Amino acid sequence: MAWTRKILRVNLTDRTCKSEPLNMDWARDYLGQRGLATKYLVSEIDPKVDPLAPENKIIWATGPLTGTMASTGGRYSVVTKGPLTGAIACSNSGGYFGAELKFAGWDMVIIEGRASSPVYLSIENDKAELRDASHLWGKTVWETEGQIKSEHQDPQVRVSCIGRTGENGVLYAAIVNDLHRAAGRSGVGAVAGSKNLKAIAVRGTLGVGNIANPKEFMKVTFEKKKILKENAVTGQGLPTYGTQVLMNVINEIGAMPTRNHQDVQFEGARKISAEAMHEPRESDGKAQLINNQACFGCTIACGRISKIDETHYTVVNSPKYWGASGGLEYEAAWALGCANGVDDLEALQYATMLCNEDGFDPISFGATIGAVMELYEMGVLTKEEVGIEAPFGSAKALTYLTEITARSEGFGKIIGLGSKRLCEKYGHPELSMSVKGQEFPAYDARGVQGMGLTYATSNRGACHLRSYTISSEVLGIPVKTDPLTTEGKPALVKAFQDATAVVDSSGLCVFTTFAWALSDIQPQIQAACEGDWSMERLDLMGERIWNMERQFNNAAGFTRKDDDLPKRLKTEAAKVGPAKGLVSGIDKMIPEYYDLRGWDQEGRPTEDTLSRLGL
Amino acid sequence: MQKSLHIDPSKCTSCLQCEMACSFENYGVFNNSLSRIKVFDFHHSGAKVPYTCTQCDEAWCMHACPVEAIKLDKDNGAKVVLEDVCVGCKVCTIACPFGTVNYVAETGKVQKCDLCGGDPACAEACPTGAITYVDANWTGLERMRQWADKLGNQTA
Numbered sequence: 001m002a003w004t005r006k007i008l009r010v011n012l013t014d015r016t017c018k019s020e021p022l023n024m025d026w027a028r029d030y031l032g033q034r035g036l037a038t039k040y041l042v043s044e045i046d047p048k049v050d051p052l053a054p055e056n057k058i059i060w061a062t063g064p065l066t067g068t069m070a071s072t073g074g075r076y077s078v079v080t081k082g083p084l085t086g087a088i089a090c091s092n093s094g095g096y097f098g099a100e101l102k103f104a105g106w107d108m109v110i111i112e113g114r115a116s117s118p119v120y121l122s123i124e125n126d127k128a129e130l131r132d133a134s135h136l137w138g139k140t141v142w143e144t145e146g147q148i149k150s151e152h153q154d155p156q157v158r159v160s161c162i163g164r165t166g167e168n169g170v171l172y173a174a175i176v177n178d179l180h181r182a183a184g185r186s187g188v189g190a191v192a193g194s195k196n197l198k199a200i201a202v203r204g205t206l207g208v209g210n211i212a213n214p215k216e217f218m219k220v221t222f223e224k225k226k227i228l229k230e231n232a233v234t235g236q237g238l239p240t241y242g243t244q245v246l247m248n249v250i251n252e253i254g255a256m257p258t259r260n261h262q263d264v265q266f267e268g269a270r271k272i273s274a275e276a277m278h279e280p281r282e283s284d285g286k287a288q289l290i291n292n293q294a295c296f297g298c299t300i301a302c303g304r305i306s307k308i309d310e311t312h313y314t315v316v317n318s319p320k321y322w323g324a325s326g327g328l329e330y331e332a333a334w335a336l337g338c339a340n341g342v343d344d345l346e347a348l349q350y351a352t353m354l355c356n357e358d359g360f361d362p363i364s365f366g367a368t369i370g371a372v373m374e375l376y377e378m379g380v381l382t383k384e385e386v387g388i389e390a391p392f393g394s395a396k397a398l399t400y401l402t403e404i405t406a407r408s409e410g411f412g413k414i415i416g417l418g419s420k421r422l423c424e425k426y427g428h429p430e431l432s433m434s435v436k437g438q439e440f441p442a443y444d445a446r447g448v449q450g451m452g453l454t455y456a457t458s459n460r461g462a463c464h465l466r467s468y469t470i471s472s473e474v475l476g477i478p479v480k481t482d483p484l485t486t487e488g489k490p491a492l493v494k495a496f497q498d499a500t501a502v503v504d505s506s507g508l509c510v511f512t513t514f515a516w517a518l519s520d521i522q523p524q525i526q527a528a529c530e531g532d533w534s535m536e537r538l539d540l541m542g543e544r545i546w547n548m549e550r551q552f553n554n555a556a557g558f559t560r561k562d563d564d565l566p567k568r569l570k571t572e573a574a575k576v577g578p579a580k581g582l583v584s585g586i587d588k589m590i591p592e593y594y595d596l597r598g599w600d601q602e603g604r605p606t607e608d609t610l611s612r613l614g615l
Numbered sequence: 616m617q618k619s620l621h622i623d624p625s626k627c628t629s630c631l632q633c634e635m636a637c638s639f640e641n642y643g644v645f646n647n648s649l650s651r652i653k654v655f656d657f658h659h660s661g662a663k664v665p666y667t668c669t670q671c672d673e674a675w676c677m678h679a680c681p682v683e684a685i686k687l688d689k690d691n692g693a694k695v696v697l698e699d700v701c702v703g704c705k706v707c708t709i710a711c712p713f714g715t716v717n718y719v720a721e722t723g724k725v726q727k728c729d730l731c732g733g734d735p736a737c738a739e740a741c742p743t744g745a746i747t748y749v750d751a752n753w754t755g756l757e758r759m760r761q762w763a764d765k766l767g768n769q770t771a
Contacts, residue, residue, distance in 0.1 A: 068645050069635045069740070096631075103646060156648075179658065207638065207646020214643065225742060239628075290661040294630035299742035301628035305661040324661030 002064035002211055002528040003027055004105050008128055010121060012195050013054060013113030017121070017128040022107050027064075028531065029614065034090050035505035035545040037061035037079035037108060041088075042548060044110075047555035051083040051187075052169065052194040054114035060101065060160065060200060061109075063507025067102035067208040067296075070221045070524050071228055072509035074099045074296025076160075082186035083194075084171040084364065084418050085437045085461040086556055088549045091174070091188050092504060093160075094295030094303075095181030100158040103204030115196040120148070120161070123202040133198040140164060141176045141359045148201045161199030162189040163359030168408035169193060170416035172364035172439075180326025180356040181295060181303075186438060186460050189359050217527035224520050225299050231515035233475065238302040238511065239292055243330035244274035246442075246470075253474060253483065254577020255447025256334070257440060259341045259392045260370035261433045261566075264444045264574040268343025272333050276345055277304070283311050288349060290324050300511060304328060306349055314350035314399050326356050331464075334442035335366025336402075340373055341392035351402040358406035360416075367439035368419040369401055371431050380426050387411050430567050436461035436558065445569045445586070447579035448473050450481070450489040453589045456563045457493065459549035465510060467496035477514055484578065486585035490593035498542030505545065544613040547597075547605050551615065560603045563590055617692050619751040620728075620735060622665050626745035629656045629663040636740035640731055649719070651728040652737045652746075665746055667737070668715035668728040670694055676727065679710030685727075692751065693730040701725055 005022045023040075030036040037059040049055045058080040065073040076098030082089025101109070104125050111121075118133040136144050141163040148159050159177060166173035166189030173189030174182040183189075192198075211217050228234040237245045250256050251269035258266040270276065277289040288308070294301035304327030308315055315321040328345075332352045337343060355362040375381040376390040383389050387410055390397040404412030414422055419432040419439055433440050438461025445452030450469035455462040464470070469492055473483035481488060499518045503510050506525060519535060526533045569584040594601055598609030605615070634650035642649050652667035674694045677685040684700035685707060687693075696716075701724040707716050708725060716727040728735075730748075738748040749756070 069632060069639065071632075071742075099647075103648070205646065205648040207642075207644040207649065209642075209644030209646070214639075218639070229742060291625075291663075292628055293656075293661075293663065294628035296631055297635065298628075298630050299632065301630060301743075307661070323659040325658075 002068060002208065003032065004102060004107050004208075006106055008106050008109045008123070009112070010109060010128070010130070011112045012115040012119065012130070012197060015115070015119075015130050017130065019126070029541065030545060031502065031505040031525075031541060032063035032107065033061045033066070033075065033077045033505045033507055034079065034092065035501060035541065037077055038088060038090060038545065038549060038552075040108070040110060041079050041081070042552045045081065047081075047552050048557065049081060051081045051086065051191060054195065056081050056191060058111045058188065058191045058195065059108060060111075062098050062102045062107055063505055064529050065524065066507030067099040068211065068221070068507070068528060069218065069297060070508060070528070071225045071299040072295065072297060072512050073507050074298065075507050075509055076101060077504065078175050078183040078188045080188055080191045081556070082188065082460065083190045084187040087436050087461055087553045087558060088459050089186035089188055090460060090504070091183035091185045093175070093177055093181050093183040094298065094509060095178030096296045097158040097160045097177035097181075097202065098507070099296040100202045100204045103207050104202050105204065105206045109200065111195060111197060114194065118196045118198050120197065120199040120201060122152075123200065123204075125204060125206055136198045137167060138164065140357045142179060142357050144199055145179060148199060152201065152203070154203060157201050157203045159199055159201050161359070162192050163357060164407060165358050165360040165405070165416065166190055166193035168416065170360055170405065170408060171418045171421070172361040174359045174361050176356060176359045182356070182359065182361070184361045185363065185463065211528050212530040213527045217524070220523045220527050224516065224524060227520065228299055228512060228515050233477070233514040234300045234512065235515075238300050238514070241274035242292065242302045242304045242327070244277060244304070244328060244333055246330045247273035247333060248275065249474065250443060253447055254574060254579045255444040255483065256338055257433070257442065257444045258338045260339060260374045260431065261440070261444065261568055262374070263576070264447050264579060265577050266338040266341070268341070269338065271343040272328075272337045272345050272348055277306065277328065281309055283309050288345060289327060295509070298509065302511060308349045308353070309346045312346040312350065314347060321350065321353055325353050328352050331442050332362035332366070335363045336398060338442070339366050339370035340398055342395050342398050343393070344395035347395035347399050350399055354402045354406045360405065363441050364418055364439040365402070365405060365415070367433055368415055368422060369398060370433065371419040371423050372401065372415065373397070374431055375423070375426055375428065380428065385411060433566055433568070434462055435565065436562050438462045443470060444574070444579070445565055445584040446574045446582050447577065448483040449486045449585055449589075450483070450492055452565055452569065452584040452586045453489055453493045453593060454496075456565055456586055456590065457497075457593060459546070459553055465500070467493045467500060468510065469493060469496055471496075471514065475514070478517060484582060486589050490589050490596050493593065494596050497546050498539060501542040501545040502538050505541075540613065544615060547609065547613055547615055550603075550605060554604055560590075560601070563603055617751040618733070618748050619670060619692070619754060620667065620730070620738060621747045621749045621754045623745050623747075624662060624664040626743045627654060627663040627665055628743055629654050630742065632740040632742060633665055633737035633746055636736040640736035641726075651726055665737075666715070668694070669713070670728070670730070675710040675712060676707035676716045679706045681706060688729070688732070691730050691733040694727065695729040696725055696727055698722070698724050
């Protein structure tokens with residue numbers, strides 16, 4: 001068994017930390033991480049709870065393969081009810097924190113209540129205690145991590161924490177670990193902030209030793225690592241270019257949401273692409289990209305380490321940003337760049353650093369700026385209100401708005417509400433490019449039809465990581481499907497959703513699935529965890545997790561009308577590119593998807609479905 | 616032929632597969648804190664550097680040990696800690712100029728890289744070739760080859 005079989009339950013109101021045994025019956029049905037933490041959450045909270053109330057809980061959870069030599073085995077998830085959406089929130093992160101938590105002997109940390117003053121949780125193996133964090137409140141992520149390491153006199157302590165945005169209730173505040181890896185979406189950081197919880201600092205020296213079949217595990221993980229190395233995406237594309245490998249690809253197929261989804265191609269895409277990050281700059285002759293970095297145990301290493309141009313207007317007087325730092329990922333480059341028509345690569349690097357430094361989701365933030373710029377161009381928002389002239393394409397506006405959002409100052413407070421609330425406030429709810437209140441990521445639902453259904457039905461609001469059909473519709477993995485048609489997409493989306501739910505519950509990274517099928521992951525789980533972990537069982541588990549999340553959302557008040565896309569994507573056709581003339585066929589796909597799911601036409605799982613899944 | 620570990624930091628991604636392979640080989644557990652090789656991640660520069668014992672010929676640790684608990688493995692040149700002889704006095708940890716022999720509180724003994732008896736698990740696990748196990752007399756061979764390539768194939 002690769003679980004530690006121990007949960008740490010922390011009550012912030014009572015200031016207690018208690019160890020309890022992991023419910024192994026649940027572990028067998030929900031594996032770990034996303035699935036298992038969600039099972040705990042939905043069993044313990046009222047679905048209608050205010051996400052920022054003490055009655056909400058927030059869970060840090062590892063998977064059975066976290067902290068092992070399985071490639072990418074370093075993931076952890078943060079699960080709670082999200083304030084941006086009011087739906088289930090599950091954000092996962094890499095870096096080194098997840099493995100360290102497992103090494104300290106914990107599968108999961110469940111946080112309850114609210115502390116009367118700022119605290120952080122310190123974990124050293126089985127010793128867990130709440131410590132005063134008054135002196136850390138108001139500090140950035142980077143300052144917090146530095147200070148905790150210094151106070152603990154231990155450079156090896158790993159920190160998962162919030163920045164100022166989490167404290168200030170920015171509804172898409174993230175939880176950041178290892179300086180620039182984030183449980184990024186749905187505002188999990190705001191939940192931590194609402195509880196006066198600044199950070200979890202962990203040092204684990206116990207390791208993971210309870211592998212069911214160690215010899216087989218070493219053999220099979222070694223074989224599977226070879227597959228990752230030999231695959232063009234995981235062996236070459238991602239290590240060399242990172243996720244930014246997609247910038248030119250997605251732009252060429254006309255699925256690049258541009259200027260708040262008014263366009264589907266961005267004329268400046270090349271200037272902010274992976275290739276551009278590799279090219280020497282005019283100013284100093286150096287490339288922005290320094291090298292790539294892996295998360296714990298990852299043999300792909302897609303992470304970017306970059307250095308900003310020291311002469312750029314954003315940092316010329318701020319040497320603290322001159323060092324190497326987390327670089328642009330595709331989603332951030334899109335949201336900060338294409339969504340706003342900004343093609344200044346250095347400005348985007350600056351903005352992405354601020355998102356890391358103060359812990360907020362660049363996708364939701366960037367997409368919200370897209371809406372701000374559209375409202376500005378319409379004359380609804382003025383320079384006086386925003387604080388700067390903010391037309392599409394203005395890098396100065398983007399970086400200024402990033403700064404005031406990081407500090408929650410002035411108009412930054414309104415940006416921190418996300419596009420849905422912001423657009424409603426200014427009388428144009430139709431301009432929020434979101435589902436269930438969460439902003440779209442970097443693929444236009446007109447140019448890649450399956451992604452429209454992915455967004456509409458994602459349990460945590462619009463998200464690409466719940467069923468990344470780009471793999472099939474664009475990259476041909478495992479089989480090529482036509483991105484322009486809705487045909488077959490409900491089945492494709494369902495299959496991806498269920499498989500991804502298993503990956504997200506294992507401790508592994510979903511990026512492995514560019515090269516691995518679930519059948520490549522299954523033997524790794526089988527070797528690590530005792531008992532039967534057949535494909536049939538995992539398939540059913542994925543579906544069970546999906547339906548459990550859905551039930552929670554339904555009970556929270558979501559209905560069929562929430563499984564929809566903004567009017568723009570359904571009525572304003574793509575103007576150029578392969579998808580020219582097309583709108584999203586979401587209305588055609590939903591009924592078929594519900595049928596395939598075994599749900600009624602209101603989107604509720606039928607009794608048969610629930611009993612088949614053991615829910 | 617004697618072989619030695621060769622480290623090329625420019626290829627390291629800090630995935631820590633080497634550390635886990637080391638702890639698993641020696642203790643049967645994935646536990647980076649027990650690894651004899653360590654990867655250092657220098658955030659400010661982006662450099663990531665694996666570091667471990669280089670098996671000095673005139674090994675300070677071996678000479679300093681008062682109970683002769685560190686022995687030469689003649690097959691591969693490794694300086695090996697004999698756990699049943701080591702008394703945990705830590706003098707070797709002071710003598711080593713590089714810090715690569717360390718005390719393990721849990722066992723009361725010191726530990727250092729022993730080249731896994733001639734088949735180092737870290738080199739096998741490294742996915743990028745940052746850690747290789749090569750002819751000790753020719754650790755510079757790959758770098759020479761790169762320059763030779765430049766000289767012979769890339770000059771105009």
